[in-house]
Amino acid sequence: MGEQDEKKLLGVGLDVGTMNFVSARRGSDGNIVTSRIRDAFLDLPLEAKKMLKLSGADFVEREDDVLILGDKALETANVFGREARRPLQAGLISPSEIDSLEVLGLLVKSVLGSPLVSGEYCYFSVPAEPVDASDRDVVYHKGIFEKIISELGFTPVSSNEAMGIIYSETAQDGFSGIGISFGSGMTNVALAVNTIEGLSFSLSRGGDWIDSGAAKSIGTTQARICALKEKGIDLRNPLDRTEEAICFYYKALIEYALDQIAKRFIMIQNQFALPKPIPIIVSGGTSLPGSFVEFFISVFERKKKRFPIEISEIRHASQPMNAVANGMLVQAIQEYEE
Ligand SMILES: Nc1ncnc2c1ncn2[C@@H]1O[C@H](COP(=O)(O)OP(=O)(O)OP(=O)(O)O)[C@@H](O)[C@H]1O
Ligand SMILES: [Mg+2]
Incomplete structure (x- = not known):
């Protein structure tokens, strides 16, 4: 693919949700490609590694534990009689899951992948100010996702979730x-x-x-x-x-x-x-x-x-599960229009 062609495909959208992360980008055939992961994880003691290997489940090994990400976390949680953990609650980073920020990075990476060029624009959705929960604030939430997305090599730009549907x-x-x-x-x-x-x-x-x-x-x-x-x-x-x-x-x-x-x-x-x-x-x-x-x-x-x-x-919406991510993509693409 030539440089000109590649430029045509730059820009990615990300919908950051309480239950799902969805990314959207343009494929080389002109279609929009989306990718989704359930915004959940399960942490298990290192001893569980053997059993996970046998069962063929994907996991991430850390120093003190192993992590299972996404939809598989829910299934595996059932097997262990546990409940999967959810890093977000009511649209924002859950105050009781502040220590799961590293996991959020892994979840985001699994749908975003690597940037096509260093500093590629990634528009990501943030909720508007909640009118009925004055104790919740979007500033911290937005700051954390900006950090996570830029550490993956993208240029993050936050954008209103429902405006994504408009776009x-x-x-x-x-x-x-x-x-x-x-x-x-x-x-x-x-x-x-x-x-x-x-x-x-x-x-x-x-x-x-x-x-x-x-x-x-x-x-x-x-x-x-x-x-x-x-x-x-x-x-x-x-x-x-x-x-x-x-x-x-x-x-x-x-x-x-x-x-x-x-x-x-x-x-x-x-x-x-x-x-x-x-x-x-x-x-x-x-x-x-x-x-x-x-x-x-x-x-x-x-x-x-x-x-x-x-x-x-x-x-x-034509695709209710992807509309926000698609709307984020529409805005990211604008960054590359002359
Ligand atoms: N077939 C279905 N029928 C009814 N509800 C469904 C269905 N599939 C998923 N849901 C519900 O949709 C919700 C998840 O929707 P969505 O992915 O749009 O949320 P989110 O973007 O992750 O969350 P938020 O925007 O609130 O942070 C969950 O409450 C889930 O139970
Ligand atoms: Mg949402």
Whole structure:
């Protein structure tokens, strides 16, 4: 590949999430290549090495322990009767996992790989300031990821998570719309007109909140609810009491997000003109159940009369698990455009 061709492929996007890290870059065939790892790990005593070797599991050996990264960590945790550790909680580095920063570096490396050229731009997602968790702060979180990504040889640039959805999904709307990322630890919202961010915030409720709420109300574990939910449910057709409980929490989460959008938009309304109706684009792992968009629309219909923003359409991101990473990539590529 010539120098000119290589330059065409520079720039990488990274979605840093509570449950998943996703990277996106351009492949030589013109396609976008994404890579995902579960944001989890398991640390085992050195003695476990033999058994891990036999089972063929990938692990990282450290001085005092061995680490298993990603989805395999969850499976192996079950075998050992343990729970996998999660370095992030509600979108940000977990205060109880500060000592797992080295592990975060390994997880990021596994999806980013090495830069194509030294100092290649990597745009990575950070949540907006949480409006309902004043004790959480994004400054430390952002600083740590800047450090991790630059130690891998990239030039890191942080960017708002939900704006990623605007960049990847609203070219057809002149980069105007409301992007909502329904994740695991958070729900992130951004409103933009012609790429200009007018409003963004995050809520510390997402898939984990649905799982724990539904679990408490019917007396089971959060992990069980999560597994059942991910196996595939239809929000408009719950099959039993458990699925019904999950649907109640879904409805509450969507109502909460819409109420917060309305409330926060009213606060900035005077400084920000919306020339025409804009779309809402829903994305993220929590938007994957069957009928999610229809369910969202039915919740919205009830609020529409008093909603302060004119909405043209409500639609799903084309790839709900990759939209944020793709949007980060769109911005990274801009660094190389003349
Ligand atoms: N098929 C599915 N149905 C319902 N929920 C799902 C499905 N698959 C994954 N999820 C849920 O999606 C969430 C993970 O989504 P996502 O990868 O977008 O989050 P994240 O970006 O890691 O988190 P955050 O943005 O909150 O930091 C989890 O709560 C998971 O249980
Ligand atoms: Mg996310």
